Amino acid sequence: MRHRVAMTINGTQYEHEVEPRTLLVYYIREQAGLTGTHIGCDTSSCGACTVEMDGHSVKSCTVFAVQADGAQITTIEGLAVGSQLHPLQQAFWDEHGLQCGYCTPGMIMAAKQLLERNPKPTEQEIRLGIEGNLCRCTGYQNIVKAIETAARTMAAQAGKEVKAPAAVS
Amino acid sequence: MKTKTGVRGGIGQSVRRVDGVPKVKGEFEYASDLRRDGMLWGETVRSPHPHARIKAIDIRAALESPGVRAVLLAGDVPGKKTYGLDAQDQPVLAWDVVRFAGEPVALVAAEQPEQAKQAATKIVVDYEVLSPVTEMEAALQADAPKLHPQGNVVRQLRVIHGDPEAEAEVWVEGTYETGMQDQAPLGPEAGLAVPAEDGGVDLYIATQWLHADLEQIAPCLNLPPEKVRLNLSGVGGAFGAREDVSMQIHACMLALRTQRPVKIAYGRQESFYGHVHRHPSRIWMRHGATRDGKLINVQAKLLVDGGAYTSTSPAVIGNATTFAAGPYAVPNARLEGTAVFTNNPPCGAMRGFGAVQACFAYEAQMDKLARAVNLHPIEVRLKNALKTGDVLPTGQRVTGAAPVRDLLSRCAALPMPPAESPLDRDRMLIPGGAGNVGHGEALTRGVGFAAGYKNLAYSEGFDDSSEAWVRLSVDQEGPLAEVKTAAVDVGQGLDTIVTQVVRTELGVQRVLVRQPDTAIGSAGSSSASRQTMMTGGAVQLACQAVRDEVLRRAGTSIIPDPLDEYLRPPIEATRVFRHRRTGKLDADGQGDPHVSFAFGAARAVVEVDTELGLVRVVQLAVSQDVGRALNPQSVRGQIEGGSAQGLGLALMEEIELKDGKIRNASFTDYLLPTILDMPPVVSDLVEEPEPGLPYGAKGVGEPSTVVVPAAIVAALRAATGRELPRAPVKPDELVGIR
Numbered sequence: 001m002r003h004r005v006a007m008t009i010n011g012t013q014y015e016h017e018v019e020p021r022t023l024l025v026y027y028i029r030e031q032a033g034l035t036g037t038h039i040g041c042d043t044s045s046c047g048a049c050t051v052e053m054d055g056h057s058v059k060s061c062t063v064f065a066v067q068a069d070g071a072q073i074t075t076i077e078g079l080a081v082g083s084q085l086h087p088l089q090q091a092f093w094d095e096h097g098l099q100c101g102y103c104t105p106g107m108i109m110a111a112k113q114l115l116e117r118n119p120k121p122t123e124q125e126i127r128l129g130i131e132g133n134l135c136r137c138t139g140y141q142n143i144v145k146a147i148e149t150a151a152r153t154m155a156a157q158a159g160k161e162v163k164a165p166a167a168v169s
Numbered sequence: 170m171k172t173k174t175g176v177r178g179g180i181g182q183s184v185r186r187v188d189g190v191p192k193v194k195g196e197f198e199y200a201s202d203l204r205r206d207g208m209l210w211g212e213t214v215r216s217p218h219p220h221a222r223i224k225a226i227d228i229r230a231a232l233e234s235p236g237v238r239a240v241l242l243a244g245d246v247p248g249k250k251t252y253g254l255d256a257q258d259q260p261v262l263a264w265d266v267v268r269f270a271g272e273p274v275a276l277v278a279a280e281q282p283e284q285a286k287q288a289a290t291k292i293v294v295d296y297e298v299l300s301p302v303t304e305m306e307a308a309l310q311a312d313a314p315k316l317h318p319q320g321n322v323v324r325q326l327r328v329i330h331g332d333p334e335a336e337a338e339v340w341v342e343g344t345y346e347t348g349m350q351d352q353a354p355l356g357p358e359a360g361l362a363v364p365a366e367d368g369g370v371d372l373y374i375a376t377q378w379l380h381a382d383l384e385q386i387a388p389c390l391n392l393p394p395e396k397v398r399l400n401l402s403g404v405g406g407a408f409g410a411r412e413d414v415s416m417q418i419h420a421c422m423l424a425l426r427t428q429r430p431v432k433i434a435y436g437r438q439e440s441f442y443g444h445v446h447r448h449p450s451r452i453w454m455r456h457g458a459t460r461d462g463k464l465i466n467v468q469a470k471l472l473v474d475g476g477a478y479t480s481t482s483p484a485v486i487g488n489a490t491t492f493a494a495g496p497y498a499v500p501n502a503r504l505e506g507t508a509v510f511t512n513n514p515p516c517g518a519m520r521g522f523g524a525v526q527a528c529f530a531y532e533a534q535m536d537k538l539a540r541a542v543n544l545h546p547i548e549v550r551l552k553n554a555l556k557t558g559d560v561l562p563t564g565q566r567v568t569g570a571a572p573v574r575d576l577l578s579r580c581a582a583l584p585m586p587p588a589e590s591p592l593d594r595d596r597m598l599i600p601g602g603a604g605n606v607g608h609g610e611a612l613t614r615g616v617g618f619a620a621g622y623k624n625l626a627y628s629e630g631f632d633d634s635s636e637a638w639v640r641l642s643v644d645q646e647g648p649l650a651e652v653k654t655a656a657v658d659v660g661q662g663l664d665t666i667v668t669q670v671v672r673t674e675l676g677v678q679r680v681l682v683r684q685p686d687t688a689i690g691s692a693g694s695s696s697a698s699r700q701t702m703m704t705g706g707a708v709q710l711a712c713q714a715v716r717d718e719v720l721r722r723a724g725t726s727i728i729p730d731p732l733d734e735y736l737r738p739p740i741e742a743t744r745v746f747r748h749r750r751t752g753k754l755d756a757d758g759q760g761d762p763h764v765s766f767a768f769g770a771a772r773a774v775v776e777v778d779t780e781l782g783l784v785r786v787v788q789l790a791v792s793q794d795v796g797r798a799l800n801p802q803s804v805r806g807q808i809e810g811g812s813a814q815g816l817g818l819a820l821m822e823e824i825e826l827k828d829g830k831i832r833n834a835s836f837t838d839y840l841l842p843t844i845l846d847m848p849p850v851v852s853d854l855v856e857e858p859e860p861g862l863p864y865g866a867k868g869v870g871e872p873s874t875v876v877v878p879a880a881i882v883a884a885l886r887a888a889t890g891r892e893l894p895r896a897p898v899k900p901d902e903l904v905g906i907r
Contacts, residue, residue, distance in 0.1 A: 040836075076195030099662065
């Protein structure tokens with residue numbers, strides 16, 4: 001039996017037939033063709049497949065595609081605006097928060113959610129916030145640093161946005 | 170260096186990764202992302218038994234299964250039936266006998282991955298189950314079943330140094346073990362084979378060493394090497410796991426048979442079966458010293474489990490044995506090493522490659538010696554520390570940098586973490602706090618040290634080289650340097666280092682690193698801490714040749730600015746870098762086996778909940794001998810990541826075997842350090858340029874992995890007073906202390 005699902009991924013509408021057993025991560029990779037979301041473990045342990053679904057970060061290997069019917073999904077490909085990297089992407093690059101890069105999309109998506117809930121996390125809060133994501137290369141140190149840096153950048157940007165109208169008037 | 174004014178990002182600077190933007194945007198194509206129109210999916214049928222005779226294989230039902238385009242068995246291997254990095258003793262597909270649980274027996278190609286998996290379950294293999302040999306000592310018994318024609322010894326060597334009967338005033342003794350560790354790169358094995366019109370095949374593959382793959386693949390396909398073309402695909406980490414062939418030959422066989430592109434992508438469970446692991450070890454050592462702690466005699470017997478096939482076991486036991494006395498000046502020694510065949514999964518390369526196991530044993534011994542002669546662990550090490558000019562047990566003289574004393578003193582002096590009361594800290598910072606198990610009632614802190622060393626590049630006479638091509642041209646944006654090698658960036662950052670080398674040598678800002686393939690000569694493996702030296706060296710030589718031509722054309726002695734008018738036509742050069750030749754060991758283990766060495770020292774601070782047996786590593790501090798840091802940010806990244814893998818070996822990572830079968834082939838059961846397990850690493854770079862190496866830079870990937878397991882377990886011993894002779898240390902070994 002196949003089901004028709006429709007969802008918005010990174011602002012684009014996708015509609016396909018899927019089997020009930022199809023996992024969201026396979027839908028995103030195979031049917032929507034967005035391979036920036038990775039599969040590292042098949043057991044929901046590593047977090048490489050983390051995406052945002054209706055404002056919550058989810059491991060997309062633990063969600064069926066049919067559950068995402070009608071959802072708003074953001075994947076790693078949806079963060080940059082043209083050549084302008086998202087502050088988290090910029091910070092992971094600047095702070096050497098990646099080596100092989102396989103965990104990076106999931107790490108960034110988990111960190112994005114963390115910073116939305118807690119824009120000024122302490123080191124411990126960062127560690128707790130992304131403890132569901134494994135990295136085998138970095139020892140995590142520069143990942144923490146990257147998230148701290150991104151938090152500062154985003155706070156500064158938010159500050160500017162608030163101040164900007166005042167400057168105009 | 171020679172970097173021209175205005176050129177940014179030469180050597181010595183913390184240049185950001187050249188592949189950083191595609192990786193953070195999710196645009197970097199890993200092998201698991203490969204696709205071709207009309208491609209089939211390959212699936213591997215593996216033996217469930219560690220030791221069995223294949224009586225018959227029935228593939229009829231599988232052939233009739235929906236979507237199936239081919240089912241292949243050992244008889245379908247077009248050429249040589251076996252492969253291997255050293256001895257070619259591993260069957261492409263097993264026939265007659267299977268020697269480990271997980272050994273490939275049959276292949277399926279189908280239109281959809283699910284169809285391939287379904288068909289694989291329909292292949293009926295009639296096995297006569299044989300009793301497996303799973304213990305190292307049992308494998309060496311005279312009446313043990315012979316797993317290979319030559320018996321069950323992969324390699325045995327001894328190193329006899331000075332007078333191995335020399336008497337000492339103080340003796341300490343112990344037997345130590347390390348478990349089977351998995352490299353667990355986050356990207357599982359994958360590749361895509363595409364049949365070519367010339368009857369050959371193009372393979373897109375995540376590997377560590379394109380040319381070693383090629384040398385093993387082509388004979389098995391019965392094709393000349395020029396008809397097998399390998400192209401590097403994106404590599405999601407390696408750490409030794411991609412040194413051996415996994416699905417390469419299988420995908421090519423299926424593609425040639427079906428004349429369709431075939432992709433094979435392992436899941437995590439299959440990845441545990443599909444690559445070699447770190448050798449488990451059992452090491453006995455006896456150290457003799459003077460009453461004031463000066464080493465006189467080191468005796469060692471090392472046993473490592475090579476599993477079912479040879480892989481790189483000969484080199485691993487060579488390393489473990491020649492390094493068994495540690496980074497210390499030892500006048501007399503008898504070091505005996507044996508790698509054995511068993512019916513356990515094959516073991517081969519993993520970061521640290523034999524040096525890790527040896528360090529775990531000799532550093533435990535150094536702490537025992539410190540207690541026996543009443544010295545601080547650092548003092549006893551300083552008293553015996555190796556230095557330039559000293560002679561190793563193999564008779565090899567250390568001619569390069571050996572700043573062991575410096576590393577030890579500096580590491581011991583690195584800032585300690587503050588002592589905190591369990592009451593006024595975040596619960597996450599209490600052992601067991603993350604699971605709300607521990608509340609910090611019975612905490613005790615311990616500090617441990619370790620020093621160690623590792624060879625750079627391949628040893629014992631291996632003729633090692635790397636080839637690089639550099640082209641300097643000009644377009645509307647100005648000068649452009651292009652570089653091509655067959656060297657693999659597995660994540661360590663080689664492409665960035667190569668870019669830095671070119672900028673420094675040619676004074677050109679724009680550098681394009683082309684995708685590696687086998688159209689150029691071998692670069693050797695991205696392993697053994699060798700690529701910065703070998704491929705960095707080859708790129709430097711090629712750049713120098715290009716620069717000479719620029720200078721000739723310009724008639725100047727420095728690179729002219731602007732350069733553009735001298736680059737028509739473009740200038741190209743191809744050069745090969747070789748390190749100095751090493752030699753084989755003689756019957757007494759004497760010779761000149763190693764190119765160069767990198768040393769490291771670590772300090773671990775741990776906290777143990779002595780009621781629950783739970784551990785929190787509070788801090789790791791690592792001083793490492795790097796020669797010269799070509800990219801300090803990247804060097805520190807290597808130290809931090811290598812330390813995490815060392816922590817894993819010390820505390821949690823082990824492939825659990827029962828009767829030769831893996832019991833925990835998943836990330837839910839095989840535990841990798843999470844961000845909550847991993848403490849901050851204080852890294853300290855000791856820069857003493859190595860004579861004879863490009864820019865004086867030593868490889869940096871391995872020393873932290875060598876020393877951190879020993880340092881963490883030393884800290885646990887200091888905290889608990891327990892012997893703890895085995896890594897990983899499990900909670901059961903730490904409970905009930907008070």
